[in-house]
Amino acid sequence: MTILHAGYPQSPIVNFGRHPNLNISKLGLNHLGQVEHVPRQVKNSAVGGGGAAFHHLHTSAAPIHVASSEFYNDEEATSPRGGIEIGAGGGKMMANMIRHRQREREAYEDEALSSSDESGRPMPRYVGRDTDHVFGEFEMDDEDVVMGSGRRGGEQYFYGEDTDDDDSEEDEKVPEMLPIGGGTRRVPRTPRRKNSSKCGFEDYYKLTDEHLGSGAYGSVKTCKSIKSSQEFAVKIVDKQGETHSRKRILREVNIFKTCKGHPNIVQLLDWFEDDKYFYLVMEKMRGGPLLQHILQRGYFTEEEARRVTKDIASALKFMHDRGIAHRDVKPENILCTDPNHVSPVKLCDLDLASQRQPQHERHPLSQVASEPDLASPVGSAEFMAPEVVDAYVGDALKYDKKCDTWSLGVILYIMLAGYAPFQGVCDDQDCGWSEGKPCEDCQQDLFHRIQDGYYEFPEEEWGMISEEAKDLVSNLLKRDPIDRFNADQILSHRWLQQSAASTVLQTPSNLIYRKDSARDVQQMSEHFNLMNRLADTRLSARFDNKMTMSDCGSELGTATIHGDGSFLSIGGEPFGTFPRKKSVGVAIEKPKSGEFTPPISRASPTTPPPSMLDLSQDLEDSPVKSRFADDSGAYSLFSPASSNGDEDTRPPPMIFLDMPPIQLFGTGAPVLNSVQMTPRHTTEDEASLNSFGDEQENTNPIHRVETQVNV
Numbered sequence: 001m002t003i004l005h006a007g008y009p010q011s012p013i014v015n016f017g018r019h020p021n022l023n024i025s026k027l028g029l030n031h032l033g034q035v036e037h038v039p040r041q042v043k044n045s046a047v048g049g050g051g052a053a054f055h056h057l058h059t060s061a062a063p064i065h066v067a068s069s070e071f072y073n074d075e076e077a078t079s080p081r082g083g084i085e086i087g088a089g090g091g092k093m094m095a096n097m098i099r100h101r102q103r104e105r106e107a108y109e110d111e112a113l114s115s116s117d118e119s120g121r122p123m124p125r126y127v128g129r130d131t132d133h134v135f136g137e138f139e140m141d142d143e144d145v146v147m148g149s150g151r152r153g154g155e156q157y158f159y160g161e162d163t164d165d166d167d168s169e170e171d172e173k174v175p176e177m178l179p180i181g182g183g184t185r186r187v188p189r190t191p192r193r194k195n196s197s198k199c200g201f202e203d204y205y206k207l208t209d210e211h212l213g214s215g216a217y218g219s220v221k222t223c224k225s226i227k228s229s230q231e232f233a234v235k236i237v238d239k240q241g242e243t244h245s246r247k248r249i250l251r252e253v254n255i256f257k258t259c260k261g262h263p264n265i266v267q268l269l270d271w272f273e274d275d276k277y278f279y280l281v282m283e284k285m286r287g288g289p290l291l292q293h294i295l296q297r298g299y300f301t302e303e304e305a306r307r308v309t310k311d312i313a314s315a316l317k318f319m320h321d322r323g324i325a326h327r328d329v330k331p332e333n334i335l336c337t338d339p340n341h342v343s344p345v346k347l348c349d350l351d352l353a354s355q356r357q358p359q360h361e362r363h364p365l366s367q368v369a370s371e372p373d374l375a376s377p378v379g380s381a382e383f384m385a386p387e388v389v390d391a392y393v394g395d396a397l398k399y400d401k402k403c404d405t406w407s408l409g410v411i412l413y414i415m416l417a418g419y420a421p422f423q424g425v426c427d428d429q430d431c432g433w434s435e436g437k438p439c440e441d442c443q444q445d446l447f448h449r450i451q452d453g454y455y456e457f458p459e460e461e462w463g464m465i466s467e468e469a470k471d472l473v474s475n476l477l478k479r480d481p482i483d484r485f486n487a488d489q490i491l492s493h494r495w496l497q498q499s500a501a502s503t504v505l506q507t508p509s510n511l512i513y514r515k516d517s518a519r520d521v522q523q524m525s526e527h528f529n530l531m532n533r534l535a536d537t538r539l540s541a542r543f544d545n546k547m548t549m550s551d552c553g554s555e556l557g558t559a560t561i562h563g564d565g566s567f568l569s570i571g572g573e574p575f576g577t578f579p580r581k582k583s584v585g586v587a588i589e590k591p592k593s594g595e596f597t598p599p600i601s602r603a604s605p606t607t608p609p610p611s612m613l614d615l616s617q618d619l620e621d622s623p624v625k626s627r628f629a630d631d632s633g634a635y636s637l638f639s640p641a642s643s644n645g646d647e648d649t650r651p652p653p654m655i656f657l658d659m660p661p662i663q664l665f666g667t668g669a670p671v672l673n674s675v676q677m678t679p680r681h682t683t684e685d686e687a688s689l690n691s692f693g694d695e696q697e698n699t700n701p702i703h704r705v706e707t708q709v710n711v
């Protein structure tokens with residue numbers, strides 16, 4: 001049971017913000033600072049001194065309930081069930097709350113800018129809001145001193161840290177402890193000191209020359225444990241890089257932690273941070289990335305494809321059951337354990353994964369408020385209209401993980417055939433696309449094919465493949481996530497239930513000879529990864545301003561946000577302005593039924609067709625069609641001007657560089673009832689935008705990302 005708004009007439013209102021464990025928006029306090037007027041139906045709460053409330057704000061894992069003392073006896077008042085205690089001492093509680101709130105604000109702003117000050121000394125790492133569910137356990141105040149000891153490999157060591165600004169070289173700065181799973185791990189939070197001992201990556205591991213891979217954020221190399229000589233893989237992320245984000249690394253570490261122990265997810269064993277790099281030490285996957293492995297082996301059977309599929313599905317089920325969507329399932333992120341066998345495989349690269357609490361553990365508002373994930377809302381729960389909240393906590397949340405099963409469908413198709421189900425072509429035979437060169441027409445064609453969800457099973461390769469395998473592919477490559485298989489359905493599909501035929505597939509030779517398809521996969525990965533990063537950055541960005549247009553009635557007409565800073569609403573009447581260079585999120589209310597996926601597209605070769613918002617059940621399912629304003633009932637988000645035939649008045653915007661026009665249009669029924677738009681901006685955004693800008697100049701650009709809202 002949760003109190004959303006317990007008010008007392010003429011009482012001051014304390015806004016508790018969005019602490020993840022406190023499902024309270026506002027409390028009314030009387031002149032004594034006591035909470036009163038709490039609805040009688042609230043149960044299971046405790047009462048007592050206000051100081052404890054502050055304590056619970058930081059420590060309780062369970063939703064906290066608040067009630068006034070009249071409802072409870074002494075026994076209930078001391079109940080350990082996560083109740084916060086409010087009563088006598090409420091004044092102190094209020095003072096604590098205000099102090100907490102002030103600190104929260106300061107730290108929140110600090111963290112938005114940098115994780116370290118100019119001298120390299122880490123800023124106090126506030127852990128709240130976006131990272132609440134990531135590192136809630138490690139919250140520390142500026143003055144905190146952490147001391148303790150641990151044991152590693154039979155070796156006792158001590159750690160301790162104070163965050164006082166004391167630069168004395170004699171001060172030993174040793175790591176704080178990070179509870180990764182059951183073990184103890186060393187996490188140097190501060191830059192390593194010259195004479196400190198046993199606290200850096202180099203103190204425990206030695207890098208070798210073997211390069212295992214690289215991605216947008218770092219390179220992965222082999223390292224050896226100094227003590228045991230055992231080999232590991234280490235992902236090294238350069239903190240100086242523009243794409244560095246401490247928050248993202250911490251999130252990745254935490255997701256690794258949640259996934260600890262699963263045999264099909266790469267395991268993180270250690271991680272370090274110094275003033276230049278993050279080091280994520282993982283088990284080494286000696287068999288390499290899946291497709292590379294298949295190519296090198298030159299031999300692949302349907303049964304092997306089945307096993308790999310089962311492994312991936314099992315990893316996805318594990319993650320999805322824990323509220324995590326991987327969001328970047330692609331061949332490069334599926335690694336083979338053994339150089340001689342294709343299976344078992346493990347999923348790696350959890351840096352785009354998003355986590356939300358299981359349904360039964362979360363309250364809609366707290367969940368909405370704290371999750372930087374695919375379905376990230378763009379407003380804060382305190383201001384969100386109930387109907388907007390509905391859009392995020394209804395059917396929408398059931399489908400957010402289906403992007404992973406779509407990706408698995410693409411991978412399965414490639415495994416069985418040796419080429420991708422969707423490929424781009426253009427009229428110019430010499431465009432170079434098939435040799436890996438950029439061609440915007442081919443790229444656009446590819447997008448449209450993915451959007452259309454049209455693919456075939458050419459007889460030449462698929463004639464030999466079992467009907468069961470094809471059936472599974474068909475159930476995964478469903479445009480509509482409602483119809484698409486989830487991980488459970490995959491695992492119980494008949495193709496996975498028993499051994500498949502040992503038919504030798506043409507996959508390896510097709511991967512070699514049909515280079516265009518391998519290239520399709522590879523090139524799209526590279527381009528779209530960047531897009532994903534940007535979308536992700538935007539999704540996790542904080543907002544600092546807000547405008548809401550609500551209750552627009554049943555005829556929204558056309559609402560357009562222009563990149564030049566003006567925001568036009570119904571009928572073209574100016575509604576407000578957006579500063580330039582702000583990224584913008586849009587939350588749209590929809591009728592309860594139907595599918596919702598968020599408005600920012602995460603284009604990726606193995607990601608499902610761009611986000612769609614199914615606002616009505618009865619209109620045809622065509623994203624292309626929905627581009628045109630005169631298509632009744634069509635809505636377009638982040639759409640360039642060309643989407644509504646405005647090419648001549650406005651060049652297609654460079655999305656993310658300047659805020660693109662956002663058009664919401666639709667005349668059919670049902671239509672939008674409210675639209676909430678929130679400009680958001682962080683320095684991280686800007687770094688990403690700049691690097692994206694550079695990239696655009698150097699390569700054949702993807703000028704825009706369109707997210708079609710399909711009805």
Ligand SMILES: Nc1ncnc2c1ncn2[C@@H]1O[C@H](COP(=O)(O)OP(=O)(O)OP(=O)(O)O)[C@@H](O)[C@H]1O
Pocket residue numbers: 212213214215216217218219220233235266282283284285286288289332333335348349350351529
């Ligand atoms: N544990 C591992 N063992 C062996 N190779 C690995 C391991 N982890 C990663 N790699 C290799 O390094 C590559 C990049 O790793 P990873 O995807 O984690 O980095 P990233 O910077 O997050 O990449 P991306 O741009 O795909 O997000 C992988 O595709 C894989 O080939």
